[in-house]
Amino acid sequence: MTVIGHPAAEGGVTSGLDPEQLEAVLAPRGPVCVLAGAGTGKTRTITRRIAHLVDSGQVNPEQVLAVTFTARAAAEMRERLESLGVAGPGNRIAAQTFHAAAMRQLRYFWPMAMGDMRWELLEHKFRMVGRVSRELGLDVADRDLLRDLASEIEWAKSSGLGPGQYAEAARRTHRDLPADPATVAQVFSAYEAAKVAPNGDRLLDFEDLLTFTTTILRSDPSIAEEFRSRYRSFVVDEYQDVTPIQQDLLDAWLGGRDDLTVVGDANQTIYSFTGATPTYLLDFTRRYPEATLVRLQRDYRSTPEVVSLANAVIGKARGRIAGTRLKLVGQRPSGPEPVFAGFDDEIAEVVGVVAKIRSLIRTGVPASEIAVLYRVNAQSEAYEEALSEAGIDYQVRGAQSFFERPEIVAGMRRLTSLAAGAAPPPMAPVDAVRHALHSVGLTESEPKGANARARWQQLLRLMEIVESIAGESPELDFAGLVARLEERSRMRHAPVGAGVTLSSMHAAKGLEWDAVFLTGLHEGSMPLGRASKTTEEVEEERRLFYVGVTRAREHLHLSWSLSRGEGRGAKRRRSRFLEALVPNPAADLDPLPERRDPDPDVLAALTAWRKDFAESEGISAVNVMSVSMIRSIATAVPTSIDELAKVRGFGAERADVIGARILDVIDAALPGRRRGETAGRK
Incomplete structure (x- = not known):
């Protein structure tokens, strides 16, 4: 060396x-x-x-x-x-x-090597896989099956495997298969054959x-x-x-x-x-x-506190990769300690995370510098709803890309048609673009109707991109603006939204934010249940968790819930990856000494107050407090804001917003009784 x-x-x-x-x-x-x-x-x-x-x-x-x-x-x-x-x-x-x-190389060298034989790019496997599956008698109405078959073919080809090698390799690597290995191999073989025309011309997929x-x-x-x-x-x-x-x-x-x-x-x-x-x-x-x-180990992205946690996460790794691990050394000034928060149920977790997001925004952290990360995309829906009800803008990363959305495709088609054919309107290039987009829905004011409004908002963002390009390159004429926009489309530069980012941990790789919320950190989600069959699978989940941690520059919030919904027993446990990482005791997780049963008067009063408060604010009751949280408060019967904030899942942010009102409700529910005395009884 x-x-x-x-x-x-x-x-x-x-x-x-x-x-x-x-x-x-x-x-x-x-x-x-x-x-x-x-x-x-x-x-x-x-x-x-x-x-x-x-x-x-x-x-x-x-x-x-x-x-x-x-x-x-x-x-x-x-x-x-x-x-x-x-x-x-x-x-x-x-x-x-x-x-x-x-x-690029294949387009140049193919005629030299293959002569008159021609090829075309098969951009999507789905239709071809559906055709050969139907011929093999499979259920082509099951679109998930076809997608999974296409994914297995892609994995096999990326791994350098042919149809004859697939079945054994799939068994050896414990693939999560959509059908038995022999059937997948049969579809794979038929797919490869279907890409070759009788005259020798070929369809080539991306692996080809x-x-x-x-x-x-x-x-x-x-x-x-x-x-x-x-x-x-x-x-x-x-x-x-x-x-x-x-x-x-x-x-x-x-x-x-x-x-x-x-x-x-x-x-x-x-x-x-x-x-x-x-x-x-x-x-x-x-x-x-x-x-x-x-070896580059000086971390310029994250605070020493985040770096220390990242090193602790990856320090538990096992296997060959663990022997080559890098130990990061934080280079930024010190920041806040990572926050660990456990909740009784998923609803309480979502509400707690959104409350913390609201608190960060109030302190000056831009919404665009905040991300909520989760293991699977299905976990985004609850956060979308909660953020909407809280009036906080958000964007879902990994959804349909900006330039593939129907309204943007229509707008681009209109612009490229004008650039290639008739002269644009006799006005400044940016104004000419805006005028051209009028015909596809970019009206002067926001229209009524959800679909029309969604189209208008997307086209407005397209217009903002045009204005940004024009600001960077004022010398561009109309055709130049459109050409630059087309280049942006080809490079798939998604627009940077102004809201909180919702993303899977996989889709977050390569990105970073001032504040990151890692959510759903319970067994079955992190590590994913189906990814826990072998040590290798668990270690890849650990690395995914590490990637999530290292997305944070300054604020890092890690949370989990013990049940799926209100009223369900605590059947979960927090992720094994958090063992020895969660402070003991952790302020966020240290509940007051609990009574054996909730006080019935406090329980009834808080339940009624929650309903009235939710109606007055125009939000759902579960976004105020979950049922399990009400029971916890009625059991602990706190006497101060500090004690209330320690109730599991409640937190300081929620206490800051509604804590005084809850204490007033408790006072009213216990006339003539000191809450402190009640809280101490068993």
Whole structure:
């Protein structure tokens, strides 16, 4: 393993780097492995490395191919490189996803390798899987079955498996199958056959793009030589997430060369179910014994308190990945301690989380800098309802992407038609765009009707994006604005909403917020019940939890509930991942000494008050207090705001809003009796 020094930074691409980042940037050409923990500046580091290689004359910009896993990440990489002056018009560095790079290469090399045989991209497997399933006598009315079959085919192909290898691999890896392995393999085989036309023409799915490009590069030396003379230096981001067929393609690109920089964090391996594996990252220095290995562990994202909890979470990891874990070192000033909150039921948890969100917003935290994260998307619905009733804007990440929504598709079609055909109205470009969108629903004032209003709000956001583009590039005419908007659409840049983000933990990877709420942290949800069959599955769930923790910059709130709904027994227990993490005693979880039974007068009075208060505020009663919470208060019979705040699930935020009223209700329910004396009786 090469050991190199730390030359002093003297401006340019090396300015403002810490010693480890500088080491990675200045490493010589050849194999370089950067183990980059969450928040350690990996994108900054790898783009500076590319810029250094170009500026120092070690490589021409057009000979660099940088690949990552999302169009958003590729776009960010291009923007960073452009800001460093090493990419842009006439000086282009290719930064693409694996699939985008393979598609471009396949379109160029296919005629050379395949002659007159033609191919088209099959963008979605669903319809083809449905067709062959129907021919095999399966229930094609079960759309979930068809989706699951398509997912299994995708996993198998990403793992480099054919139909004949599928069944055994599925059993060995404990796949959660939609049908017996033999049936899935049969559908897989029929699917592959259906993509080939009688004349030899083919439909290629996204996995085929990679495998056919790999096959062509390996089977035709002249094509391989042409490609390798073009691209000489490779950079792979998120290397812990590569699949076997992506690694095969990377090997074909390299052709035995070693001018390769990889960046990744095995602790953030959370996509094994799609075929991704950290093996290639973990084995990098074995494959390249002379590789430069750099560890980025200085966390610039999160406070030391959040970093300490993240280290504690991943410190419990088991297995091979645990042996390569990075221990983050917080670089930010100190902040609040993470908050742990247990609730009697899910409704109480949702209400408690929304109350805390409201409190943070009141203290100045922007709603757009707050995220509620959960394990599965179905958990979002309760938060959507509660946030709506609280008057707090929100956005659901992972829903239909902005540019795929019907009203936006219609608006884009209108704009591109005008840009390509008739001249736009004779007015300023932004005004011309606004005028063009009138015909698809962008009226001057908000219309009536839920559907019309939803369309108007989406088109208004499209208009805001146009205005933002025009502000950044005032020289653009109408056609230029539309072209830039189309580019934004292709790159799938979702608009940044102004509300609280609701997201699954998987969809939150790569993002960060000032305040993060990790919810539903009970057994069966974290780790997910069906993902607890093997140690490997549990460890991936632990890494997913770690990813959630490391999304928080300053405020971190972790919560769970002991039952699904009001009146149900406490059948749950908090997640095993929280063991030894929850403070003992924790202020949020330390209830008052409880009576054996609730005081019947207090119970009746609080129940009646809750109903009246909810009606006066126009909200549902459960968003005031749950039934189990009323029983807890009537059992503890608190005598002060501080005591009330300690009732399980109630919390300081709720006490601040309605605490005084509840104490008044208790006083009125106990005439002539001191609450303190009542609370002390058993």
